[in-house]
Amino acid sequence: MDHHDSHIDDSPIDDAYAAAEAEHLAGRSLTAADADGDDRAVEAALRPRTLDEVVGQERVREQLSLVLEAARGRGRAPDHVLLSGPPGLGKTTLAMIIAAEVGSPLRLTSGPAITHAGDLAAILSGLHEGDVLFVDEIHRMSRPAEEMLYVAMEDFRVDVVIGKGPGATAIPLELPPFTLVGATTRAGLLPGPLRDRFGFTGHLEFYETADLERIVRRSAALLEVELTDEGAGEIASRSRGTPRIANRLLRRVRDYAQVRADGVVTHPIARAALELYEVDESGLDRLDRAVLDALCRRFGGGPVGVSTLAVAVGEERETVEEVAEPFLVRTGLLARTPRGRVATPAAWTHLGLAVPADAAFQGGATLFDLDDQPSAESGTGPEAD
Numbered sequence: 001m002d003h004h005d006s007h008i009d010d011s012p013i014d015d016a017y018a019a020a021e022a023e024h025l026a027g028r029s030l031t032a033a034d035a036d037g038d039d040r041a042v043e044a045a046l047r048p049r050t051l052d053e054v055v056g057q058e059r060v061r062e063q064l065s066l067v068l069e070a071a072r073g074r075g076r077a078p079d080h081v082l083l084s085g086p087p088g089l090g091k092t093t094l095a096m097i098i099a100a101e102v103g104s105p106l107r108l109t110s111g112p113a114i115t116h117a118g119d120l121a122a123i124l125s126g127l128h129e130g131d132v133l134f135v136d137e138i139h140r141m142s143r144p145a146e147e148m149l150y151v152a153m154e155d156f157r158v159d160v161v162i163g164k165g166p167g168a169t170a171i172p173l174e175l176p177p178f179t180l181v182g183a184t185t186r187a188g189l190l191p192g193p194l195r196d197r198f199g200f201t202g203h204l205e206f207y208e209t210a211d212l213e214r215i216v217r218r219s220a221a222l223l224e225v226e227l228t229d230e231g232a233g234e235i236a237s238r239s240r241g242t243p244r245i246a247n248r249l250l251r252r253v254r255d256y257a258q259v260r261a262d263g264v265v266t267h268p269i270a271r272a273a274l275e276l277y278e279v280d281e282s283g284l285d286r287l288d289r290a291v292l293d294a295l296c297r298r299f300g301g302g303p304v305g306v307s308t309l310a311v312a313v314g315e316e317r318e319t320v321e322e323v324a325e326p327f328l329v330r331t332g333l334l335a336r337t338p339r340g341r342v343a344t345p346a347a348w349t350h351l352g353l354a355v356p357a358d359a360a361f362q363g364g365a366t367l368f369d370l371d372d373q374p375s376a377e378s379g380t381g382p383e384a385d
Contacts, residue, residue, distance in 0.1 A: 046219050046247055047093045049100060055218070055243075056211035057090065060202040064094065067200050068101045077130050078102060079199025080153055080180040082138075084187040086326075088244030089204040091183035092136065098181055099132040107133045111140035120145040121158050121173075129176035138182035139189040146194055153180055153197045206241030206330075209233070215243050216250055220265070225254045230267035238274055240283040240327055252277055282331065282350065287315065287324045289351075292333060295343045296351055303340030 048054045051065050064081070071078035081098060083091040099106035107127065114120050114135070127133060135141070141149070152158050156175040182198065184190060195201075207215070213229075213236040220227040227250075235253060239246035250265075256273035257265045278286045294312040295302055306325070310317040325341075328334035333347040348355040 046222055047096065049097070051097055051101065054090070054093070054097070055214045056207045057204055060094075060204060063200065064098070064202060068098065072102065077104075077177045077179045080197060081182070082187075082190075082195065082198035082201045083181065083183045083204065084201065085185070085204030086206070086242070087185055088242040089206070090243060091204060092134070094202075095132070095134040095181040095183065098179070099134075102130065102132065102179070104130040104132050104179075107131060109133070109135055111135060111137040114141050114145045116142060117144040117148045120148050120152075121160055124152050124158055124175055124178075125173060127176060127178045129178070131176075131178045132181060133178055134181045134183070136183045137185065138194075139184045139186050146191060149180075150193055150197060207243060208241070209236050212236035212239050212241070212243065212246050216246050219247050219250055220254075223250070223254065225250065225257075225265060226263060227265040228267065231265040231270040234267050234270040234274070235265075238279050238281065238283045245283075249274065249277075249279065283327070284350075287313065287319070288328060291320060291324045291328065292343065292347050292351055295334070295341060296348055296353060301348070301356065302342040303337055305340045309341060 051061055051068075054061050067078055067081070078098065081095075083094055085091065095108075096106055105128075107123070109123060114123075120141075123133070148158055152175060156177055158173050158175060160171045160173050180198075187195070187203070213232045216232045216235050216239075217227060217229075219225075220232070231253070235249050236246055239249060253265050253270050253273040256276065257263050257269050260272075261269050274280075280289070284292075290313040291309060294309060295304060298312055299309075306321055307317050310320040313320065325334065325336075328347075329336060331346075332344055333350060335342045335344055345355045
């Protein structure tokens with residue numbers, strides 16, 4: 001095998017990965033951080049190919065560069081790498097760069113696709129020396145597969161069990177040295193023994209607006225979109241600190257500029273396009289504003305349970321909890337308390353409403369004061385779950 005010919009293998013693993021990850025239907029929010037098939041097709045053309053091309057994440061980029069350079073100097077496969085952080089920040093991109101930097105093929109799969117230990121054994125037995133195996137959402141692997149992975153990562157061996165019951169026999173299968181790159185959006189769900197077997201762990205942070213502007217300008221050049229600096233700034237400022245969202249908004253603004261203007265993405269064009277797509281100046285979309293509106297106007301700022309809140313906005317509880325709530329909490333518009341969700345003064349202001357005198361956090365109230373209130377679990381407070 002020529003390890004200088006870096007590529008991504010086409011295999012059933014790729015099909016399983018695509019099937020496990022294609023979760024989003026038409027009508028998905030523009031500000032959803034997860035990717036669908038269309039996003040992946042565009043991302044493939046926009047991804048950086050080397051660490052030098054990566055914008056932002058300076059600390060992780062420098063640390064990873066040292067790990068890879070040291071491994072190349074020793075002529076050995078790099079240590080296993082765990083990449084954690086919210087979706088859309090570049091974990092898959094870094095996995096591809098790792099494979100490219102060491103000149104090895106990249107095999108892709110995902111945690112949900114590995115439902116049995118046999119699935120993992122089949123993938124591992126097909127690896128060659130120096131291969132890079134990328135497992136997305138690694139925290140969602142089945143427990144038997146996790147236990148098999150412990151031995152594979154540490155001793156480069158899998159024990160294949162033949163037969164059942166008392167007559168079952170475990171046959172050790174030696175594996176060539178390989179590098180596992182695991183990606184997770186919820187590092188806390190990884191078992192300690194699995195987390196400890198990674199030689200390097202990098203946590204990706206949300207991007208600063210200046211870095212997102214550079215990413216938008218780079219993507220615009222690759223997509224052959226004429227873009228002004230002010231237009232790039234407007235798109236970046238509404239992208240929730242996430243490159244995937246920035247690139248998606250750029251494509252929608254490009255469509256608007258092409259159909260309703262002269263094709264140049266200026267500040268007024270970007271602003272008009274994003275208002276049309278209901279992405280406001282803070283990056284909030286229709287669902288985010290609906291949650292805040294229901295919380296403030298219908299429930300007086302809370303506390304209110306997430307299930308009640310979901311019914312009020314006509315969405316599933318999981319959608320509110322996993323799509324809207326994390327960004328609202330991160331931007332300081334919503335707080336989670338034992339009694340339920342509470343609007344902060346910033347939420348009232350964002351909606352253009354006066355902050356009531358008896359609202360949460362008014363009059364010196366803090367989260368500690370709310371924590372002292374009766375909780376939903378005691379049966380005397382609003383629903384918190």
